[in-house]
Amino acid sequence: MPKPLSSSQIFLQGLWNDNPVLRQILGICSTLAVTNLLVNTLVMNAGLIFTVCMSSLTVSILRNFTPMRIRMMAQTIIIASYVIIVDIAIGAYLPDISEALGPYVGLIITNCIVMGRCEAFARNHRPWPSFVDGLAMSLGYSAVLLIIAVIREPLGFGTLFGYRIMPEGFTPWTIMIMAPGAFFTLGLFVWFLRAKFPQTAEEKKQGL
Amino acid sequence: MKKRLYSIVFMFVLTFCFAAVVSAVKVYNEERMETNRQVKLQKIILQVLSVPVGDKATNREVLQTFERRVKTIEVKKQTLHVGYSEDGRSITGYAFPVGGAGFWGPVYGMLSVDPEASKIVGIAFYRHSETPGLGARITEPWFTKQFKGLPLFPMEGDKKIFYLKPAGPGKGPNELDAITGATGTSRAVEAFVNRDLDRFLRETWKLVKKG
Numbered sequence: 510m511p512k513p514l515s516s517s518q519i520f521l522q523g524l525w526n527d528n529p530v531l532r533q534i535l536g537i538c539s540t541l542a543v544t545n546l547l548v549n550t551l552v553m554n555a556g557l558i559f560t561v562c563m564s565s566l567t568v569s570i571l572r573n574f575t576p577m578r579i580r581m582m583a584q585t586i587i588i589a590s591y592v593i594i595v596d597i598a599i600g601a602y603l604p605d606i607s608e609a610l611g612p613y614v615g616l617i618i619t620n621c622i623v624m625g626r627c628e629a630f631a632r633n634h635r636p637w638p639s640f641v642d643g644l645a646m647s648l649g650y651s652a653v654l655l656i657i658a659v660i661r662e663p664l665g666f667g668t669l670f671g672y673r674i675m676p677e678g679f680t681p682w683t684i685m686i687m688a689p690g691a692f693f694t695l696g697l698f699v700w701f702l703r704a705k706f707p708q709t710a711e712e713k714k715q716g717l
Numbered sequence: 718m719k720k721r722l723y724s725i726v727f728m729f730v731l732t733f734c735f736a737a738v739v740s741a742v743k744v745y746n747e748e749r750m751e752t753n754r755q756v757k758l759q760k761i762i763l764q765v766l767s768v769p770v771g772d773k774a775t776n777r778e779v780l781q782t783f784e785r786r787v788k789t790i791e792v793k794k795q796t797l798h799v800g801y802s803e804d805g806r807s808i809t810g811y812a813f814p815v816g817g818a819g820f821w822g823p824v825y826g827m828l829s830v831d832p833e834a835s836k837i838v839g840i841a842f843y844r845h846s847e848t849p850g851l852g853a854r855i856t857e858p859w860f861t862k863q864f865k866g867l868p869l870f871p872m873e874g875d876k877k878i879f880y881l882k883p884a885g886p887g888k889g890p891n892e893l894d895a896i897t898g899a900t901g902t903s904r905a906v907e908a909f910v911n912r913d914l915d916r917f918l919r920e921t922w923k924l925v926k927k928g
Binding site: 545546571574575576578579582583586587590593594597598600601602604608609611665666681683686687 | 724732736742743746749754757848851
């Protein structure tokens with residue numbers, strides 16, 4: 510049994526040292542898909558935070574009863590159930606956003622971060638630390654998505670939260686609306702942060 | 718053997734519990750989701766029939782306005798929403814669904830014509846999966862407004878009721894601006910709206926005229 514981590518250590522891991530998007534390059538699919546409008550990004554983040562926290566908690570509670578061989582199957586059904594609940598909730602209470610997000614809410618099921626945390630952390634830690642880990646990791650993911658969306662929405666639509674912020678004559682950058690725009694933004698962002706704050710020996714050697 | 722049986726029982730119980738919870742949530746929200754769907758469609762129908770509904774209108778207001786101003790009938794399997802004037806005496810237009818394959822997925826829209834079926838009153842697209850900022854601009858007013866007043870006639874040969882051409886001064890009233898950067902979506906819209914309009918004029922309209 511590894512030495513138990515304190516909550517603040519777990520938070521530091523999720524938000525910075527082991528940030529799922531920046532350091533582990535996980536959850537890229539949704540990062541590319543939903544970050545062209547801030548409102549959509551926020552709803553997506555809320556959905557993911559709920560799913561990761563609840564799945565980690567559930568997997569952790571059941572960790573001593575779950576047979577090793579079928580643990581992935583069990584995790585999948587747990588994750589899928591929470592995601593469907595999120596999908597129904599958004600469809601019932603935020604119909605417009607549900608429309609805009611289309612299939613991406615359902616695709617949280619396949620977001621590597623969710624099952625990644627169940628496998629890597631929740632299945633051999635106690636419930637509370639697992640919940641905190643899920644929260645920290647999904648907040649780390651959300652933070653990166655929000656930053657990307659704050660860059661993409663003004664350049665692609667000329668707006669921020671739907672309010673016009675760019676000058677009248679500004680020509681929107683169509684590429685920023687599409688997935689390639691997210692590729693460039695994310696790539697530059699990850700490169701910048703890793704070069705500025707290197708963690709591995711190799712990153713230190715290369716620098717900015 | 719015992720282990721294997723335990724795995725099966727475990728999975729069964731787990732699935733059962735989670736399926737029960739998900740079903741309960743679904744059943745609990747079903748009515749609300751159904752109302753959302755219905756109100757959304759009614760709002761679109763009212764909009765294309767040029768019946769004013771506020772953006773902030775509550776679900777109940779929309780349902781009431783719809784009840785008062787619109788009657789839905791079936792004509793040879795084609796759903797037709799008949800719009801009535803404020804006093805309910807005269808018909809202001811007919812709305813019917815249009816739709817087809819877009820660039821990424823199906824596009825659903827609603828179109829309305831005046832009581833003589835001589836021109837378009839309004840069009841709106843309400844469900845699609847086109848690219849935001851490009852094909853998804855088919856829902857924007859500048860695009861849908863162009864259709865207003867478009868003269869209608871049954872298609873003959875290759876001649877279409879309207880064309881979507883690159884933005885610029887059109888040659889006639891039936892040349893509308895396509896969406897720059899969304900050629901695929903524009904072509905698809907041109908194709909299925911023309912097709913559905915033609916079908917309406919040829920089949921449904923004749924029956925409506927007869928009564």
